[in-house]
Amino acid sequence: MSAERLEVHPTRLELLALKRRKTLAEGIADILQKDLEVLIISLVKYRERASILRTQLYDVLAMSYRYFIEAEMVIGSLKVKELALTTAPIDFNVEIKTATGVLGIQFPSLDLIKHKESELKPRLSLIDAPIQLVEAAARINVVMGAVVELASLTAAIRELLEVISLKRRQINRIRFKIVPQLDSTIEYINYILEEIEQQDAIRVRVLQRKRKERSEKSDETSSL
């Protein structure tokens, strides 16, 4: 598919300007490609961290769920429900901030803010709650930090993916639209300029021939 030409005057001046623009566009594409590589490396690192964290999180949640089931086995599901209904909820908040990451990109950063008072008192009845339920609740409480960190990482990964996608679109636009367009226009101007040059050359040759013929004719008339 041939690229669309730019609407320019086919002059030598425009040709030079277009060649400068092409060099600049290729330079920008190279810089963007390097940025893209840095972003991809960063994305892989974030993803690895998120993967490790997610595995740890699932392990803790699985263990917590196992304890929860054991609690139901030990005291019955109704008692567990009864204790859960009157348990003081974990008092926490999530603060959203922005952190500067790779290439100066602003990532959303989530911080878990726990109220210390909630750790001073037992949440579940010390006498009625089986230890399995207490441990399950404690693990969930601990895992909240990891959940928020994972959410923060996921937000950063999403931001990175958006930036990577943007960069890739920019590179593609330069490489597959702007540069071919410039190439096509340069080629066109070159062609036009060559055409003009050829016409000029023919015209010069015709003029030279005519001048030669005229001079030969004038020489003949003078000799006569």
Place this chain on the structure above:
Amino acid sequence: MKPARYSTIMPRIALESLKLIDIDELIHLNGKNLEEIFSFLVNTTYREEIVSTCGDMVEPGLLEDALFLNYAKTFNKLLKNSSGYINNLLMSVLHKFDAVNLKTMFRMVQAGMDFEDILQYIIPLGTYDRIKSQAILSKANTISAVIGSLQDQDFGFFLKEKFNFQTRFGDLTPLETALDKAVFKGILDEIKNLNRKDKKIATNIMGIEIDTLNVKIILKFKALMTNLDNIKENLMPVALIDESILESAIKEADIKSTLQRFSRSVETKHQVYRDIFAKLVKESDSPISRLVFILEKAPLEMSFFELKKNLRYYNIGYILSFLNMKWVEIKNLRCIINGMARHIDSDQTLNLLLLPENY
């Protein structure tokens, strides 16, 4: 206690003890499906309650309810066949279930549950059974109203005293702790009225339950809480492990040293206490759930010990040990039923069963 006091209750205990499910058979139930468990239970002492509660439906909740109903029936038979101090002691033991049901009412009322829904959470046992609870809850929809309706009952007066600012704003812990303390104090007071030998046996069997409860509370605090200031408020009355030992154990830096402190303090005390705490010290690096499980088994161990030690037929040990064993049987059955309902591996269920140490 005079043998005459035991003349009617002991044959009943002997009869009921024979109806206990053999441990081998109980373990054999583990891993079987609900239909098989139902078929097994229908041929045991639970038949009447299973048939009347479950009918054609075999559900874990209904089976659990039938087990409680059977325990209630057995307990009522013992109460009926007992007199004097034995009856008083059994009544005080039954108050444990009253406390459980009262706490359930408080919690559910605080959670804003409808009174008809609350009734399914009530254990059909003790003074505050479903009929009594329905009568209370149909008229009272706040905690203060529930307490108000109890004023002429056993716990009414002191609960009214304990219902304070903190409770009014949703923290039920002081109320619940006070209720449990009153129940255990009542049991220990009733034990004091028994004669010398019975008093010793009853103190051992009921005392280990209360003492291990205190140890469990301390361990839970040490393992999970950052602030140890308010442990003391949550401790129950003491039996063989007194307040000074509990206080010094609280001050210990970690769980291991706490258990070592307890172990040192029971060196001159009962053999079962020594064995339990020696085992706890040995396994002090295990997860807290394992330590608590060892403590859970302590009343059963004490029951078996007292049964072996006191061969004389007429003693309170037979009655209290039977109650412990029956309750443990129901807990084990519940564990097996719920484990099966949730498709839990039979090995995992087996680890949660309360079985005698040398089984």
